[in-house]
Amino acid sequence: MSTPDDRRPGDRDDYLWDGSGTPDPEVQRLEGLLRPLRYQRAAPAAPARRSRAWRAPLAIAAALLVAAAGAFLAWRALGGAGGGGGGTDGTAAPGSALPAGLAAAGAPRSWAVTLLAGAPSWSGAGAGGARLERLAVGAWLETDSATRANIEVADIGHVELEPNTRVRLVETRPDEHRLALARGTIHAAVSAPPRLFLVDTPSATAVDLGCEYSLAVDPVSGIGRLEVTRGQVELDAGPGRPPAFVPAGMACETRPGRGPGTPARPGASAAFRTALAALDFEGGGDAELVVALAEADSADALSVWHLLAHVAPAARARVYDRLADFYAPPAGVTREATLALEPAALARWRDKLLRFLPGTFCVPGTVCGAPL
Amino acid sequence: MADSVRPSPAKVALRTVQGSGPGTATSIDAPLVRAARRGDRDAFRRLHDRYARMVHAILVARVPFGEAADLAQDVFVLALARLDGLREDAAFGGWLAMIARNRAADFHRGKRETAELDEEAHAAPPRPTAEAAEVLAAIAALPEAYRETLLMRLLEGMSGPEIAAQTGLTPDSVRVNLHRGMKLLREKLDPAGDGEAP
Numbered sequence: 001m002s003t004p005d006d007r008r009p010g011d012r013d014d015y016l017w018d019g020s021g022t023p024d025p026e027v028q029r030l031e032g033l034l035r036p037l038r039y040q041r042a043a044p045a046a047p048a049r050r051s052r053a054w055r056a057p058l059a060i061a062a063a064l065l066v067a068a069a070g071a072f073l074a075w076r077a078l079g080g081a082g083g084g085g086g087g088t089d090g091t092a093a094p095g096s097a098l099p100a101g102l103a104a105a106g107a108p109r110s111w112a113v114t115l116l117a118g119a120p121s122w123s124g125a126g127a128g129g130a131r132l133e134r135l136a137v138g139a140w141l142e143t144d145s146a147t148r149a150n151i152e153v154a155d156i157g158h159v160e161l162e163p164n165t166r167v168r169l170v171e172t173r174p175d176e177h178r179l180a181l182a183r184g185t186i187h188a189a190v191s192a193p194p195r196l197f198l199v200d201t202p203s204a205t206a207v208d209l210g211c212e213y214s215l216a217v218d219p220v221s222g223i224g225r226l227e228v229t230r231g232q233v234e235l236d237a238g239p240g241r242p243p244a245f246v247p248a249g250m251a252c253e254t255r256p257g258r259g260p261g262t263p264a265r266p267g268a269s270a271a272f273r274t275a276l277a278a279l280d281f282e283g284g285g286d287a288e289l290v291v292a293l294a295e296a297d298s299a300d301a302l303s304v305w306h307l308l309a310h311v312a313p314a315a316r317a318r319v320y321d322r323l324a325d326f327y328a329p330p331a332g333v334t335r336e337a338t339l340a341l342e343p344a345a346l347a348r349w350r351d352k353l354l355r356f357l358p359g360t361f362c363v364p365g366t367v368c369g370a371p372l
Numbered sequence: 373m374a375d376s377v378r379p380s381p382a383k384v385a386l387r388t389v390q391g392s393g394p395g396t397a398t399s400i401d402a403p404l405v406r407a408a409r410r411g412d413r414d415a416f417r418r419l420h421d422r423y424a425r426m427v428h429a430i431l432v433a434r435v436p437f438g439e440a441a442d443l444a445q446d447v448f449v450l451a452l453a454r455l456d457g458l459r460e461d462a463a464f465g466g467w468l469a470m471i472a473r474n475r476a477a478d479f480h481r482g483k484r485e486t487a488e489l490d491e492e493a494h495a496a497p498p499r500p501t502a503e504a505a506e507v508l509a510a511i512a513a514l515p516e517a518y519r520e521t522l523l524m525r526l527l528e529g530m531s532g533p534e535i536a537a538q539t540g541l542t543p544d545s546v547r548v549n550l551h552r553g554m555k556l557l558r559e560k561l562d563p564a565g566d567g568e569a570p
Contacts, residue, residue: 017532039428043420
């Protein structure tokens with residue numbers, strides 16, 4: 001029988017390092033013992049800060065806000081919004097950050113770009129000339145193998161571009177900020193109401209639900225991979241295809257023509273993840289479902305929840321029973337309603353499961369309360 | 373830029389967001405720190421959510437388990453009050469870790485000043501099972517660097533890259549701490565070495 005030490009040390013270390021590689025039974029045992037003791041508390045209701053240094057900027061910010069609002073109204077009155085959209089460049093008060101020439105001409109809506117290494121190439125309207133520092137709506141930004149860049153997403157967060165990444169600013173307005181990722185890898189950190197920041201990929205749209213995540217698109221296959229490190233992201237492939245809800249600590253693949261698969265923990269068993277991939281993308285059937293359900297544990301309950309909508313109706317009861325092995329149904333949710341994939345029932349299940357996952361949080365009436 | 377070993381996009385994603393290099397996790401903190409300093413409660417909450425596991429692990433490594441959660445809340449209240457003193461916003465993680473270690477030291481010195489916390493914050497922490505308590509005791513007997521790192525990994529479920537990004541340690545240091553710490557822990561939990569590490 002194989003023991004942990006029969007394996008090469010690197011293999012065992014990989015699991016200890018980041019949950020990849022062959023699971024180390026002893027590490028898994030200790031994780032299981034200690035998991036119930038994890039810190040679960042919400043942030044303390046902190047007292048108001050007393051620092052003078054805090055009050056002064058607040059007063060200045062308030063004054064600037066008033067001034068910016070006035071400038072904005074004046075700018076709108078002069079027809080400065082340009083074509084379409086909501087009439088803001090999405091980064092700062094109008095005219096505050098754009099190059100003077102662009103602002104005077106009625107600047108296109110744009111996001112600030114900071115180079116972290118190398119020099120990117122640009123294309124499209126409003127790129128800003130030789131000293132390119134803003135990405136306008138409709139323009140592409142591409143990094144080569146030696147370039148990294150940071151894009152400020154209006155005033156709600158930022159996106160870092162890895163080398164060999166190509167993105168386009170699709171839209172920026174108060175109710176939507178949208179980027180297209182054609183290839184490469186981005187890392188997004190957004191602090192905003194849910195569904196305000198979106199990233200289109202060749203096979204699905206990543207809808208921010210208040211989070212930090214990485215999104216990679218393979219330049220050849222167009223296959224996307226989402227890994228969420230904070231909060232939640234929804235992967236949406238359009239009508240007729242169930243979206244994937246990916247909370248912190250989980251990853252999800254999405255493929256052109258198929259849409260998102262089943263999110264899974266990188267630390268889930270290899271057999272479980274392999275079975276999910278087969279079910280999602282390779283025409284897997286009953287054999288793979290048996291493996292997936294047998295390999296799942298309570299930490300994989302959200303993955304199992306996704307399977308309800310992914311498997312054939314005849315197999316759905318088995319998925320439900322496995323889910324019910326881990327958690328009792330939410331109050332008022334019946335087995336029948338769940339098997340019928342009634343949106344309210346599925347949403348109640350999802351909300352319950354999310355509450356058991358560390359690193360996620362629910363915004364009442366928005367994230368967890370959102371209908372499927 | 374050295375580009376001799378380029379990981380796959382998925383690997384890149386993990387390394388960059390969770391890594392400690394320039395423009396990564398630490399720079400993501402900076403806007404949150406600035407916002408929290410301005411009094412933005414949501415930013416403070418996000419910093420708490422991001423770093424609470426690290427802080428809790430540091431405290432569990434130093435104080436009785438039942439005290440750690442309350443002290444973790446204290447640490448964040450203290451951190452918010454002292455945020456004006458943080459000179460480098462991107463160094464928030466290391467700065468917060470230092471506050472946590474100092475708070476644990478204060479606890480042992482009998483300085484038990486606590487912030488006013490809400491009802492939820494006062495909820496009793498879960499009680500370790502006998503077996504879990506044995507594991508915690510074995511970890512508590514390890515050298516400090518190993519204790520903290522192992523608790524972040526085994527108790528809080530943080531990955532190695534995540535630990536590096538939050539603590540400011542290099543990934544290599546974290547990897548070594550995990551490897552050596554786990555080796556020592558195996559020996560403590562199974563002194564006879566039955567089927568365990570050499």
